[in-house]
Amino acid sequence: MNDQPNDFHDREAVKLERLELALKASNEGIWDWWLDRPEIYYSRRILEFLECGKKNAPNLFQPPYPSIHPEERHRFELAHTQALQTNGPETLAVDARVLTGGNNWRWLRIRGTVVRNREGQAYRIAGSMIDISLRKTAESQVEDERFLLRQLIDHIPVHVYFKDLKSRITMANKAMAMWMGFKEGAELIGKHDSDFFDEDHWKPAENDERAIIETGASVTGQIEQETWHKGGETWVMTSKFPWRDRHNQLKGTFGISS
Template identity: 60%
Template sequence: MTPPQEGENIHDLTEGRLDLALRASNEGIWDWWTDKNEIYYSRRILEFLECGDKRAPNFFTPPHKTVHKDDRDRFMAALANALDPGGPELFSIDCRVHTGSDGWRWLRIRGTVVRNRLGQATRIAGSMIDISRRKSAEAQIDEERHQLRLLIDHVPLQVYFKDTKSRFVLANKRMAEWNNVANVDEITGKHDRDFFASEHWEAAARDEQEIMATGNSITGKLEHEVREGRSSTWVLTSKFPWFDRKGKIKGTFGVSSDVTELVEAQHKAANLASELAERNQVYEEEVQLAREIQQALARSHFPSIFTSDQQLQFGARYQPTSGLAGDFFEIVRISDEVCGLLICDVMGHGVRSALVVAMLRGLMEKQRRSASDPSAYLSGLNNGLSSILERAEATMFATAFYAVVDLNEGTIHYACAGHPGAIVSGSKGVYQIAARKDERGPGLGLIPKAGFPAQEIPLDQVKRLLLFTDGLIEAENEAGDEFLESGLIKAIEDRTGEPLEEMLDGVITTVLAHAEGHHFGDDVCLLGMEVGKA
């Protein structure tokens, strides 16, 4: 220590050094004799209070109005404790004090209590420091913490921090509710084993140890939570390493979201898909059986129709676009010399049209007695189908062409139900019959008791007769042009010298060459008949 210079007072020197030290620490000193209203404040305290020495209030004496009302009770309690004969030797309080500029300033007040022999406080002296900035910062931090806590507690997620032994250090309200406890304090210090069965908590603990060992996060992991005596739940969890400011591992933290309903819905959907797959397999097997029956009927053997000098030869082509088709043909054997040729096209495709086909085949059996009369035969099919569809409240229909070939009489009688007329190839060339509207009746199933006019041509003018469905003539090329009846007539003309089977194949080939993509857009059915010598 530097000794005092000549003329310097040691007391003044000490007081000056104390004042410098207090200024450096932003503190001021005060001294109050408890039996007096006056109080001594150093210049620094007067600066805090923003007033002069004569206006400075003694806020240690009642009624303490210069102390903020929110701090007043604490201040009075601390002061009363210090003045009590059995009280502490130190007086300590942080409070807001009114200033000369009509503001409030936070002061940290500390004092030493001097007592007489009876323990009564006679004097309290100490220091004051302005802590307004720190209090303001603390208030801001507290508000931010409050806001953060509000966010954490109200997000629809389970949020938590765990120490290195996987014990909960902090959790939000959602986590408390998830674990069926009243508040978050009941979670602190506990382990997952306190809430979950071993198959879950052991796996969770292994994950957390790995995170702490490697520093790598685990995100978006689906976890199956199993609890004793409670239904299991599913959560989507992300966990991360928890480091302190110096980079030292403190544990883990994570978030989990409840996805139980979603997972259960997925399980139900998977079970439903499996059930539907099984049902679909059964359905496919049934459809396959129906398909095989349809194809077997289309490949059935043709009846022998002949006289002593003539016989009929038949050929057919059947190309459905789907598993079940609405096109079919039938050759009805009426006698050795007489047969009926029927071709039919049911509206649509698939199961509905296949059902109507099955109905028509059943109705055909009922109409065998009228099979030699085309008009009566189609009328019977129409009335039967109309009655069924009306009872079923279904809108369906079918078109048909039916011809009766009689070798004895040498005639072909025919009637049409909204279907394209057959193509005749013979002595008068190649042409279409039932081409006019007045030669056709309505489609089957549309109008009960409708009429179907019958026409007749001599058999000696006919070499071949070709019945077909509209999938053949409606085939479109890339420009959208249909093949039409005119194209079919030309294809037949080009092949009049070929055998019946080759002609049928040639017609199919010609139409496919015309069609865009070289495939049919609708079911195709061809039935050919040729008159030959016995």
């Protein structure tokens, strides 16, 4: 038969153990800091994050914040300082890389609730920390891939563009921008072919894009004559395709021309 807690301290110990088990399952740990004391309480899970024991665990919230990565230190200090202001925010929320006892940088999502006296002065902060290193690594990889793709798009010698369901440009590469008389693709966002071309060109082009949206059929290797508002004519070979997002939802069309 299991032993039952028979006094207040036993019951509190059981509650704390249950809380820590639940937090461990979610990869979270709890922390508690009374501001008039230099030491801080970390649960076992946070000590695992920090790769250290109770005796050598750093108080992450003590200036000059040596355990916080230099790139996040200013933002961390700002969030901490604001939380300590009289009648300041009720919560502390910041993500930062933290130097562990194993000399590794680990991304932690730090959340806390600020406890204040009647005068609005903070005297205690308690909350949770969760290791978000894997997610941050994945986000960084996605950003790197996006950067590489953007470099490729901006340096290939063909015009690349995406248009929404109303044939308005949502993205264009540098070659496309220069062809249209601009320096950067961002300057074309929101533009329609009717902003540049006579109706005898932009109307058939828009009809093609509507057909692609309705049928899902691509147009490839089509020769088009562009008649410009500013005067003059140019010829391009164009291929257009349905644009779908990663959830297979139709967003518009995209194409290349040269």
